[in-house]
Amino acid sequence: MVEASPETEAHFTEYAIEEFLVRDEPxxxxxxxxxxxxxxxxxQHIPVxxxxxxxCGKTRFVEYMAWQLGRPLAVVKEQGNELKEGEIRVPLVTIACHEDLTASDLVGRYLLDANGTRWIDGPMTRAVKAGAILYLDEVVEARKDTTVLIHPLTDHRxxxxxxxxxSIIEADDRFLLCVSYNPGYQSALKDLKHSTRQRFISIEFNYPPPDIETEIIQRESGCTKEHADALAKLGDKIRNLEEHGLQEGASTRLLIxxxxxxSEGIPPRRASQVAIVWTLTDDPELQRSIEEVSSSIFE
Amino acid sequence: MTSGPISEIETELAKLPPAVLEAYHDANATVKESFGEEEIGLWAKEGLTIGTQTVRSWESAIEYYNVSPEVSKFLSFPSFMQWARCGTYLAQDSPTLAVSFFKSSVSIVPNLRPQYIPRWAGLGRSLYKGTWKSSTLAAKFFEVSPDLVRNLPFWDVEVFASLIEALSYKSYDVAGECLVLGRDVLPAMGREREPFLAMSRALIDTSWREVKTCLELVPRALQQVDEAQTGRFLKLGERLAKVGLRDTSRFLSDGTQALSKVPQGSQGYILDLCDALVVITPDAVPPFLRSLDDVLNRITVSQLDSWFQHGAKLLQDNPESGIAFFKIESNTSEAMLETLSSSLELDRVKSILRLYCRALSGAGLEIYDTQELVQRNIGWIDEDMASTDGTKVFLPPVVDHYPNKQDNFSWFKVVSTHQVAHLEFGSFEYDFEKAATQFEDRRHAAEEQMLERKSAERAAAKAAYELGAQQLASANEVDADMSAGFEDPNDLSRVRTFTDIGRFLEIFENTRLGFDIFTVLEDCRLDYRIKVEYPGIKAASGRVQTETLANRPRIEDMPLQQGLVELLIHMSLDQFQDLPVAKDYKEAAEMLSSILHELRNSEANVEDTAEATLRAYEVISRVPNEQEEEDDFEEQDLEEPGDFSEEEYESLVDQLQAGMDASADGGDGESYESPDPVDYRGDFKPEMVQLMTKLQADDGEQGEAQPMTQEMLEQLLQESPEMELDAEQGDVDSDMAQFAQNIMKEAGTPPPNSEPGEGYGPLLNDDEAGGELEAREPETYVYDEWDFRANDYKPRWCIVKEKTVEEGDPAFYQESLKTYSALANHIRRQFELIMPETMRKTYRLVDGEDIDLNAAIEAWADLHMGVPPDEKIYWHRNRNEREVAVVFLLDMSASTAEAIDEGRQTVDDRDAPDDPVEYMVWLRRRREGLVRRNYKRIIDLEKEGTTLLINALESIGDTYGIYGFSGYGRENVEFYVIKDIEEGFSDKVKKRIDKITPLHATRMGAAIRHAATKLENQTAKTKIMFLISDGRPQDRGYSREGVEKEYAVHDTHMALVEARRKEIIPFCLTVDKAGHDYLKSMCGDMGYEVLADIWSLPERLPMLYRQLTANNRG
Structure with a gap:
């Protein structure tokens, strides 16, 4: 979905980070x-x-939006890197934030080479220049100094x-900053500062309702409707256990x-055991309880 | 020097064999140092006396002189002479005895009080019976005495000696052997010696040969039996010996063997059981102990109880069979073990089932065993039936339907799934006005009819009453009571409609029949839903259903009406083939089947069940409840009855009605009786559940509708078919008032930790009227309180008094650290990992504050050599300065005194009743205490947690304060300083921790505000307030109108919000398992955690803190 040209000789395709376009519809x-x-x-250039x-699908949503926004209306899509008529480039630059992500990791730094130093743009700079959707995944994980970096990018300036x-780089017209954030963490200090928060509009995601989740699971995993249905139900039941010992419920991804x-033929109970139960918790009692739920749902 | 007497004595001595004089002279030189001249004379003379006692007593005299120098060192002269005279007496009886006496004296005198010497000599003497063998024994006694005296208290020596004496009457040889054994064995015993000696003593009368074996066995017993239990074990031996048990040694060895194998900590319990057996038949004890190992391999200690009780009962009736039982040589015993070993106790799987039920229902359900429900006396009375009251699921304490645990667990699962289904698929959400999905609305019409019928009845009743009154009046026998006027029975309908289910059931003339049908149909709907939604338990529930079906009564044997209800039950259990149906009512049966099939649909809701009930009722109630001949039945297949149609239904009802009208003796049938309950479906009480929910809700928001009074409730309960059912089973005492009170109490759900009558005063209207307060004394502060109804603060409402906790013993601190040493180290290490590397420069970075010169030069050199340089040429000053200030608030309310395990009892042995029956009861209670033997209180764990935390906090240097809070009323919010935030850690703090004790109530809001004030003044970047509680906030007057618990929660919430406004991060940790419901509203989006396992508090507390602050960067 999010890769291009399987035709190429090599087994992988390499893009410059700001060149990466979501070509196929995710x-x-x-x-x-x-x-x-x-x-x-x-x-409206409002950060999101x-x-x-x-x-629950945040990242997928961003990919989808990058594709959707880059897609011209009424143009048939083809493979290839050339822009079709009416198509605009909305590259997607995704950065997974972590505790040691420094400002210069994002902005860029001087590198030494044989002739002295050379400036290398960081991914953020490149995204700003290229007019990409810059997606900072799990932004709370980043160091606080990096979050300040985004301030001038996120207001009218x-x-x-x-x-x-x-130097100062003015963002391309197509540039948009998008960050994701999981409020489920209990660590009080892993919270977004209000000065940062209030620069965004917030779209809340949650696990989809069971019928839609069934649809998603079936579509994404290629399993039978019955299995997808049961999995959605299992997910729903497991999420009931949040706050009763489980830190976070089963994600749609796990269900998929x-x-x-x-769909590869693993028996359902076993599949949910390895994909869901054991992944979710190490607590034997919780494991057993979830397995009991799973064994009630799956024949 | 040579005075007269001495030389005289010497002359006399010379007449004896020369060795005597020799010995005398040898000793004389040394003795002179201790004794005066006169004393020497007496000393020498005593030797002469000894030597001249009998023909051979000169040997004793030699020994006397030999040991004198040594002995004289330890004894004063009078004592010395006393000792010597003892020897003289002994020499009189037997010179050999005296010799051994003197010989052992050397080593005994230093250890024995002088006044005991004669008694000791007497002990030896008592063993001498004038025979050769006895003198050997007595001599042996003196020989072993030094060891005995050195290691045992003298009275034990005496007891032992008398034991040996008693034994010597039986056999000198055995006595001698025991004497030696005793010397080796007894010193090693501690407190057990006394019971052991008592036991041995008891043995002598019955089977003296055992004594020696016992002596041989006892050291091993002492090693393998719990130190605390050895005494009891031996005492038991004594009791057995006393009642004449022959092979006590066998008991000892078997007992040791058995006890060594039981799980740790339950030896006492086993001994309890033995004690119980001794009361009944002592002979049963050894077989019991012998079987024990085998038995415990198959069942657990807690299951042992039922096996044992059974055996004990047998034993009482018939000792022979009882003993066979304990030998596991009886079928009963074997069978029982079989069942027990496969049976599953709820306690063991409770937590799994709890999570399972929570997952399914999405509600914070709790699991209780059914006994608990029965004890509450709120309408449930059957101990074996699962049930639910909407917030809790009640399951039987043990399941033993199947021969293996797996299947028994499946049974639990089937049963709890069914109970949860009531919640999951909305049995209790019945809404009279909500539309059904499968049926047309008939209930409103039915209700109309019912009301008409009732008013007709009322009119008739009134007429009858008036007529009666007139007649009475005309007969001039007017009774005062009779003129009290007519009471309208229809008035009650208003009460009955208090719940939707009640309103619905009211429609039926025969409420019981209506309710029974409703129950069957609803269960049928749920079982079908479960089958669709949870195909995984189809197999298990199918089996349960099949088994249930096998045990249902035969439809043919029942009167018609009941038979049709039973038919519904059969169909609800998935039997549609070969159903016996009375020929005359074939259409009725088909109609019932088609009604029931409408509910076998995933779309069907509880309103459908109600509509179906209306229809089924109309059909069944028009069938006479008469017994039909067996021949009149025909097997029918009702699998596919076709769709339900209203027209067909109506015509059928008309037809049945016509049939009813036709048979003039319509009312002649038997009166209707409810069918046997379907066990696995448990007790279904929708009206009670709705009632309780409603009462609870009303409690929350008063004002609307008039509140229910106790009278109304009683009335309502009497009317309810759910109650009727139980009354029928004969258990509900007609004490409706008590009953109604219980329900109201239950519905009001007083805070779990409130103990009315504990001196908090009535929780009724309080100081609402009071005004503002002022802090006059030093160390007192005034705070506002939030009134969520008024949506405003009550100004200056609470006085917080700050006090410093008394200082206690610092040992508690050390002890806790020792108990948790491994954990403490672990936590400390974890904390050290987050220790800030304050202002430390880190070199060779790709980016940083400035160029790292060394690295830069290297890079430069590399560049000139044409080698790609390392680009890490910066240094950076780590700014991860950790600046955390934290305040811990400990709940010191009275409820923290609660022991963590309930049902514990510390009963002393001595209280054991003598009566066997009482003893059993006592034993059981005691056992509950023994099996779980940790008597810690919540506060103890809070204290331990604090200790570990302090230990860890000291290692990272965060600023912290520890406070406790409690209080009584708004004028008295006590705020205890354990460690002030400004204060350094010291021994004082350690001592204060010891003195943290449960006090009064919990007015959290004010305490939080005060703590926030303290934190506010701190300069640290991160400020954290950590609240540790064990339940809801509550205090006298910490509510509105004395009832609204929400008030306290809201005020606390507001206090937390205020704290957050001051940039303090609040975090609540509670050990109240029921905490989720109110914590959510109390903490909102602030962090909180409910500890699932209280025991994990000491561990979890520091970990949480670490998590909370771990990512405090830059």
Whole structure:
């Protein structure tokens, strides 16, 4: 879905980070009006904060939006890197944030080479220049100094000052900052600062309702309707255990994994055991309880 | 020097064999140092006396002189002479005896109080019976005495000696052997010696040969039996010996063997059981102990009880069969073990089932065993039937339907799935006005009819009453009571409609029949839904259904009406083939089947069940409840009755009605009786559940509709078919008032930790009227309180008094650290990992504050050599300065005194009743205490947690304060300082921890506000408030109108919000398992955690704190 040209000789395709376009339509099943909201925000240059638990489809949504926004209306898509008529480039730059992600990792740094130093743009700079959707995944994980970096990008200025080179980059018109954030963490200090938060509109994601989730699981994993149905039910039941010992409920992603194993012929109970139960918790009692639920649901 | 007497004595001595004089002279030189001249004379003379006692007593005299120098060192002269005289007496009887006496004296005198010497000599003497063998024994006694005296208290020596004496009457040889054995064995015993000696003593009368074996066995017993239990074990031996058990040694060895194998900590319990057996038949003890190992391999200690009780009962009736039982030589015993070993106790799987039920229902359900429900006396009375009251699922305490645990667990699962289904698929959400999906609305019409019928009845009743009154009046016998006026029975309908289910059931003339049908149909709907939604338990539930079917009564044997209800039950259990149906009512049966089939549909809801009930009722109630001949039945297949059609239904009802009208003796049938309950479906009480929910809800928001009074409730309960059913079973005492009170109490759900009558005063209207308060004393502070109804603060409402906790013993701190040493180290290590590397420079980075010169030069050199340089040429000052200030608030409310395990009882042995029956009861209670033997209170764990935390906090240097809070009323919010935030850690703090004790109530809001004030003044970047509680906030007057518990929760919430506004991060940790419901509203989006396992508190507390602060970067 998110890769291109399987025709090529090599087994992989390499892009410069800002060249990466979502070429094929990613599967995304809208639940509410999130697509309209995102489109409107994109047009209005309003940064977007995606909130929601693990594996409920935030990243997929962004990919889908990148594809959707880059797609011209009424143009048949073909393979290839050339832009078709009416197509605009909306590359997607995804950065997974982590505790050691520094500002210069994002903005860029001087490198040494044989002739002295050379400036290398970081992914954020490149995205700003290329007019991409910059997606900072799990933004709370990043160091606080990096979150400050995005401030000038997220208000009316839409600029990225680069201290080291003494320059300021104005964002391309198509640039949009999008961050994701999982409010489920209990660590009080892993919270977004209000000065940061209030620069975004927030779209809340949650696990899809069972019927839609069934649809998603079936579509994504290729398992039978019955299995997808049962998996959605299992997911729903397991989520009931959040706060009763389980830190986070089973994500849609996990359910899909289980579904995939099933479509490969793994017996359902076993599939949900390895894909869901053991993944979710190490607590033997919880494991046993979830397995009992799973054994009630699957024959 | 040579005075007269001495030389005289010497002359006399010379007449004896020369060795005597020799010995005398040898000793004389040394003795002179201790004794005066006169004393020497006496000393020398005593030797002469000894030597001249008998023909051979000169040997004793030699020994006397030999040991004198040594002995004289330890004894004063009078004592010395006393000792010597003892020897003289002994020499009189037997010179050999005296010799051994003197010989052992050397080593005994230093250890024995002088006044005991004569008694000791007497002990030896008592063993001498004038025979050669006895003198050997007595001599042996003196020989072993030094060892005995050195290691045992003297009275034990005396007891032992008398034991040996008693034994010597039986056999000198055995006595001698025992004497030696005793010397080796007894010193090793501690407190057990006394019971052991008592036991041996008891043995002598019955089977003296055992004594020696016992002595041989006892050291091993002592090793393998719990130190605390050895005494009891031996005492048991004594009791057995006393009642004449022959092979006590066998008991000892078997007992040791058995006890060594039982799980740790339950030896006492086993001994309890033995004690119980001794009361009944002592002979049963050894077989019991012998079988024990085998038995415990098959069942658990807790299951042992039922096996044992059974055996004990047998034993009482018939000792022979009882003993066979304990030998496992009886079928009963074997069978029982078989069942027990496969049976499954709820306790063992409770937590799994709890999570299972929670997952299925999405509600915070709790699992209880059914006994608990029965004890509450709120309408459930059957101990074996599962049930639910909407927030809890009740399951039987043990399942032993199947020969293996797996199947028994499946049974639990089937049963709990069914109970949860009531919640999951909305049995209790019945709404009279909500539309059904499968049926047309008939209930409103039915209700109309019912009301008409009732008003007709009322009119008739009134007429009858008036007529009666008139007649009475005319007969001039007007009774005062009779003129009290007519009571309208229809008035009650208003009460009955209090719940939707009640309103619905009211429609039926025969409420019981209506309710029975409703139950069957609803269960049928649920079982079908379960089958569709949870195909995984189809197999298990199918089996349960099949078994249930096998045990249902035969339809042919029942009167018609009941037979049709039974038919419904059969169909609900998935039997549609070969159903016996009375020929005359074939259409009725088909109609019932088609009604029932409408519910076998995933779309069907509880309103459908109700509509179906209406229709089924109309059909069944028009069938006479008469017994039909067996021949009149025909096997029918009702699998596919075709769709339900209203027209067909109506015509059938008309037809049946016509049939009824035609048979003039319509009312002649038997009166209707409810069918046997279907066990696995448990007790279904929708009206009770709705009632309780409603009462609870009303409690929350008063004002609307008039509140239910106790009278109304009683009335309602009497009317309810759910109650009727139970009354029929004869268990509900007609004490409706008590009953209604229980329900109201239950519905009001007083906070779990409130103990009315404990001096908190009535939780009724309080100081609402009071005004603002002022802090006059030092160390007191005034805070506002949030009134969520008024949506405003009550100004200056609470006085917080700050006090410092008294200082206690610092040992508690050390002890806790020792108990948790491994954990403490682990936590400390974890904490150290997050220790900030404050202001430390890190070199060779790809990016940083400035160029790292060394690296830069290297890179430069590389560049010039044409080698790609390392690009890590920066250094950076780590700014991860950790600046955390934290305040811990400990709940010191009275409820923290609660023992963590309930049902414990610390009964002393001595209270054991003598009566066997009482003893059993006592034993059982005691056992409950023994099996779980940790008597810690919540507060103890809070304290231990605090200790570990302090230990860890000290290692990372966060600023922290520890406070406790409690209080009584708004003028008295006590705020205890354990460690003030500004204060350094010291021994004082350690001592204070010891003195943390449960006090009064919990007015959290004010305490939080005060703690926030303390934190506010801190400069740290991160400020955290950590609240540790064991339940809801509550206090006198910490509510509105004394009832609204929400008030306290809201105020606490507001206090937390205020804290957050001050940039303090609040976190609540509670050990109250029921905490989820109110914590959610109390903490909102602030962090909280409910500890599933209280025991994990000491471990979890520091870990949470670590998590909470671990990512405090830059």
């Amino acid at each position: 599967y995304y099943r809208p639940i509410g009006d999130e697509i309209e909201l995102f489109t409107a925000a994109y047009r 904060l995606l909130k929601g638990p693990t594996g 839409r600029i990225l000052p680069i201290e080291k080179t003494g 994994y289980a579904g995939r194993l099933m």
